[in-house]
Amino acid sequence: MRIANTLLFAFLAFYALLARSEWTDVCLSVFEKAQLEQELISNGTSARGVVGTGRLYFHTAPAKRCQLKDVFVIVGDSLEAFADYGEFTSVIYWNPNTGAGTAGWVLRSRVTETATTVASGPAAR
8 A cells, every 4th residue: 555655646746747847748758658668666675775976866757858957866865766667767755854755767877775764755754
């Protein structure tokens, strides 16, 4: 049930963010294709950490042109991963201070599996 609720949240968050993307039609098409072809990540292996340097930007769909300008995480932040598609991973970031979640696609090369469990939303605070 937790996975279903989180996926629903991520899906709704995607549509809210999609309006902020400059490539709305292209991103929607890529997003829909990814929903059919993505590789789901099991709950026991969903914890991810941000690695590399600089900001890791969120995308509305798994395509570089679908990057959101002002939505990002930084090295050391924890994410919960849902699926892989191409060079992207679908994730959600739960702000530890507010409990607010931000969902989207990030470059897979910038995240690594961790043993740390990610707190899931306001109920986990």
